[in-house]
Amino acid sequence: MAASTPITTKATPGSANRRLRWIDMNNTRTFATTLTLPAQLVLLLIMIFPLLAVVYISMTSWSPTQGGDWTQAYKFWDWGRNYVEVFTDPFFWQALGRTFLIVGIAVPLEFLLGLGLAFLFLEDFRGKRIFYALMLIPMMIVPAVAGYMFWMMFQSNGPINAVISAIIGQPFTLAWLSSEAPATVAVIIAEVWQWTPLMFLIMASGLVGLPEDQMRAATMLGASGWQKFRYLMLPMLKPIIIIALVIRGMEAVKIFDSIFLMTAGGPARATESLSIYMYKVAFQQVRWSFAAAAAMTVLVIMTIIASYALRPLQAPQREAQAAMRQAAETGAAGSD
Amino acid sequence: MASIKLDKLRKQFKEVLAVEGLNLDIEDGMFVAFLGPSGCGKTTTMNMIAGLEQPTSGDLYFDGKRMNDVPAGKRGVGFVFQNYAIFTHMTVYENVGFGLKVRGCPEVEMKREVGKIAELLELTPMLDWNAGKLSINDMQKVALGRSMITNPGIFLLDEPFSNLDASFRAYMRGELKRIQREIKQTMIYVTHDQVEAMSMADRIAVMYCGQLYQWGSPDDVYNRPVNAFVARFIGSPNMNFIECAYEVENGQGFLQQRKGGLRVPVDAKRRRLLEDRTGPNNLILGIRPEHMKVYQQPEPNALWQGTAYALEPLGPLTIAHTEVGGDRVQVKASGGYRTRPGDPQWVALDLEYIHIFDGETKLVIR
Secondary structure (H helix, E strand, O other): OOOOOOOOOOOOHHHHEEEEOOOOOOOOOHHHHHHHHHHHHHHHHHHHHHHHHHHHHHHHOOOHHHOOOHHHHHEEEEEEEEHHHHOOHHHHHHHHHHHHHHHHHHHHHHHHHHHHHHHHHHOOOOOHHHHHHHHHHHHHHOOHHHHHHHHHHHOOHHHHHHHHHHHHHHOOOOOHHHHHHHHHHHHHHHHHHHHHHHHHHHHHHHHHHOOOHHHHHHOOOOOHHHHHHHHHHHHHHHHHHHHHHHHHHHHHHHHHHHHHHOOOOOOOOOOOOHHHHHHHHHOOOOOOOHHHHHHHHHHHHHHHHHHHHHHHHHHHHHHHHHHHHHHHHHHHHHHO | OEEEEEEEEEEOOOOEEEEEEEEEOOOOEEEEEOOOOOOOOOOHHHHHHHHHHHOOEEEEEEEEEEEEOOOOOHHOOOOOOOOOOOOOOOOOOHHHHHHHHOOOOOHHHHHOOOOOHHHHHHHHHHHHOOOHOOOHHHHHHHHHHHOOOOOOOOOEEEEOOOOOOOEEEEHHHHHHHHHHHHHEEEEEEOOOOHHHHHOOOOOEEEEOOOEEEEOHHHHHHHHHEEEEHHHHHOOOOOOOEOOOEEEOOOOOOEEEEEOOOEEEEEEEHHHHHHHHOOOOOOOOEOHHHHHHHHHHHOOOOOOEEEEEOOOOEEOOOEEEEEOOEEEEEEEEEOOOOOOOOOOEEEEOOOOOHHHEEEOOOOOOOO
């Protein structure tokens, strides 16, 4: 932090001036840094520290069963052999693929359903507010409870099979959760049920915020409903859609609770997601350092994917930042 | 090109009656202004013509064809919104060409048409620009061009110049008149600015509280207002109103001011009208500031003596606020006219141009 010069401190009275000499209040950057310092320290503790701890453990073959706590892990330093094992473990890659399959089906479904429902809620109808509140309930249910609910519903003598039996007119007794493909379908259904409301909420607020006159202008120019959606709504909603998909995608990759309660990753490994895989490695096989390496690998993969997914948003953001900087500079120049 | 006919058009929003039984015949190629204060129903009327609002009752015809059930985009109506409603995520070219694109027009033809419009509106150098970054003035042009491209027979403009700076507004007034002459389309122009309406329109519809008060040429609404509202709304500064009563003394009829007893003689024709009417002797004398003269010395034709109250020097002319017999009137004087508050003043009226309104109904007596 630069010490203040007499010129930059001319506005402050003498005594306060001396006490605050180490903060150059006229330097925006320094001032901002000073104000956010406590928050940055907290962030450092709760985010950076655990991350570094995981990196540290992942570079050793330490395990709590080998005696000594994690600070002693350096005694088992093995230069990242865990990473080689992660990369050569077929179960890791299978879990990754399975997770991406679940996310790749569930999140687009949530998005399409959420968007469709949001369109329905643009119109006025009786009981709209009640339905709006009802729509949000799944999102507010604890995921473990939702998992338990779906576990019960998907039993071979459960309500879902009962409904299907009633529709097709003959007994239907599929053992959803103990057959490979149906178990994955069940997991996806539970996921979609729980998180469509979030997509609905985001899309509904996005649609309400669209400029009405532009829609009317398009109507006057002869655009059909589909054309208005395609040429106006979609491009205008694009930033919101990208953010919603990225947030949901990142969240869904961590899917654990519902799978753990419905199938515990089974049958065999048919629904073993990354989180379930890591849970098993860490707490059933007690391979903590290996689990740490797997976690780091997932983090790197997700960071790469997320930064690519967010790329379309960054150009306007950079422009906005440049504009703000320019405005700040002209503002500062004006006040001098 | 198309003619428009409104037949008892009515629009009710829940409790508010926005437009009340509007009848109007707009000829093909006419330039019409809907003039009135905010909330008078002019925008609602426009939206009903465009198809953005459905009338509660009544019919709408274009070229004799009933249009009530034709959807907004299919009526052949171009619409320029007050805030322009530019598609900010598109380029100028995409904005102007939008109407053709949604009709499935081939790219080559679209390029040619957009090029023509851009030429007409001097937008050619900006075609590749992002429309969201244009100045207000250029957005206005893009909005115009965008609605012109499909060649609509009817053009609706909702207060299109209210956001522009004064000099550009004056320029665009001239431009719009030129464009209307070139494309010869029926244009309806909504405004609350009487200067805009007077200077551009062939016909003016003066509206107030959902009713059509007067439908006529600019000359009509200025010289022959049907009621005190129209008389006051048209012209700047406003027409002066003085409450008075009709009296006869020594065989001479005159209007006598209620507050101060000042008198204005009336000619034989007006006298006949006033003597024929029944009802309370409660009248309003209306006279425009430009039909009065103010003097600092007594003049033979200056009927009234008053006191200077305030002065608005505007450069080419001066508005002299004068108190005559308890009523305050504004008089247009020459640019160099100067006086101090409290100075005596003499006011002459051009009796040819007085208007007499019924004090109860506010309707003109003519």
